Amino acid sequence: MKDILSDAITIAGKDLSNEFKTKQTIGTMVIFSALVILVFSFAFDPTNNTVKAVIPGLIWVITIFSGTLGLNRSFVSELENNCLTGLRSAPIDVTSIYLGKTLANFTLVTIVQTISIPVLFLLFNYRFTGSLLWFILIVLSGTFGFIVVGTFLSALAANAKNSEMLLPVLLLPLLSPLMIAAVQATTIVLVNEQISDAIGWLQLMTAYDLLFLGACFLLFEFIMEGS
Amino acid sequence: MKELEIMLEIKNLTKILSDKLILRGVSLKLNKGEILAVVGPNGAGKSTFFKCTVGLLQPSGGEIIVDGEIIKKKSAATRKKIGFLGHESFLYSTLTPLENLRFYGKLYKVKSIDSKANQLLKEVGLHLFKDVPIRSFSRGMLQRLSIARVMLADPEILMLDEPHTGLDQDAVSLLNMIIKEKKNIGTSVLLISHDFEQVQALADSVAVLKKGKIIDTAPLNADLNLEKMKDWYSRAVSEG
The missing domain is CATH 3.40.50.300 (P-loop containing nucleotide triphosphate hydrolases)
Structure with missing residues (x-):
């Protein structure tokens, strides 16, 4: 397990240093998020109270759609010069490729959220008065589940002709339970309701994260065999 | 015998x-x-x-x-x-030769990666290009670097x-x-x-x-x- 983790960190480190050098994917993700926030900030009047109800949904719309842009590139970038075969022929456990990619994608999406969520609050003139710790916990838990499933499906879709189209088609239905829980829990924290009401949703998200992490971890080997 | x-x-x-x-x-x-x-x-x-x-x-x-x-x-x-040299180079085009070798060296648990990578780059005649991203390399240069990659783990x-x-x-x-x-x-x-x-x-x-x-x-x-x-x-x- 120690070797799997250290190899995963090596792969994630390579992906992230590559990304910070080219800024190809993260740039697209940030621009997309900014555009969505800008469009919605014009569509809704910030002085209206109903805006509060829109913000939790918007946080997850930004996360899922900008994240999908990054996920698309995750394994497609390994197809150039057949680098994926290079990784698979290396003396590493194949699941470390999955873990490494998950780590790198999670870091990228978290960076985009760190930039876009404060901008969203700013443009919607929203003053955050809820529990920041719970809010971060909910956002990270939802994002992790999304990345766990998304990374797995991006590996599955990478070899398909229209992988950019295939990934959302496969991913969005699978994310439905997670997103329902994430939006509900975020709403509870943002409208400053009882935190205890959010715990049930957070438990559902944690269960989803663990279940899919285990399943993807076990099944990833079979995807690689077919690629 | x-x-x-x-x-x-x-x-x-x-x-x-x-x-x-x-x-x-x-x-x-x-x-x-x-x-x-x-x-x-x-x-x-x-x-x-x-x-x-x-x-x-x-x-x-x-x-x-x-x-x-x-x-x-x-x-x-x-x-x-086993060192496997395939049809393709298995190399990352945005990385330099040294970065590519460092990455594979870590996966193959090679000791003193940097000195080994530098020595191999000299052997395959790419030492002068060690800090240039390989996207501009010719097929021959890529193949030389692939050879270095394969040799890295002895x-x-x-x-x-x-x-x-x-x-x-x-x-x-x-x-x-x-x-x-x-x-x-x-x-x-x-x-x-x-x-x-x-x-x-x-x-x-x-x-x-x-x-x-x-x-x-x-x-x-x-x-x-x-x-x-x-x-x-x-x-x-x-x-x-």
Whole structure:
């Protein structure tokens, strides 16, 4: 397990240093998020109270759609010069490729959220008065589940002709339970309701994260065999 | 007489892909310090045979024994003994040669990666380009860097899939020199090639793979020159 983790960190480190050098994917993700926030900030009047109800949904719309842009590139970038075969022929456990990619994608999406969520609050003139710790916990838990499933499906879709189209088609239905829980829990924290009401949703998200992490971890080997 | 140490033994290897029998009981032995060339017409199953041997594909039947140990999907230690040079370079075009070697060095748990990588880059003549992203490299330069990548972990078995393709004469000489040096220190080499001249120059023995079966093998010695080898191959393929 120690070797799997250290190899995963090596792969994630390579992906992230590559990304910070080219800024190809993260740039697209940030621009997309900014555009969505800008469009919605014009569509809704910030002085209206109903805006509060829109913000939790918007946080997850930004996360899922900008994240999908990054996920698309995750394994497609390994197809150039057949680098994926290079990784698979290396003396590493194949699941470390999955873990490494998950780590790198999670870091990228978290960076985009760190930039876009404060901008969203700013443009919607929203003053955050809820529990920041719970809010971060909910956002990270939802994002992790999304990345766990998304990374797995991006590996599955990478070899398909229209992988950019295939990934959302496969991913969005699978994310439905997670997103329902994430939006509900975020709403509870943002409208400053009882935190205890959010715990049930957070438990559902944690269960989803663990279940899919285990399943993807076990099944990833079979995807690689077919690629 | 001292018995030769077998580095790689393939027993009755079969592979079915999409209900099609690609490999039909391939059996081969590769001794320590031996260079064995596998030749054959297109679609004979050479690349599938290599992928199974490296562990990229799970064989449908048969056994692959590396240095006395049966290779399994998760046998990382066994895979470390194999250096695989494929059709493609397996290199990241946004990274520099040094960064590529550092990355693979970490995965192969190479000690003192930087000094080893720098030394290999000097050997393959890319030291001056060590900090240039490889996206601008020619096919020959990429192949030189791929050779450095393969040598990084000092593999005991080299598996080279058409390594001379796209190389200029200098690079061909360099590659042949490296292969011979490795042979001299006991590295075993399994070579797939369509280039009979290079096979003649490097290999100790040659096997013909056709329709997923080894149909003939022959030792390469002074009696079997290039012309005779070509005749022998043509005969084997037409009869097999």
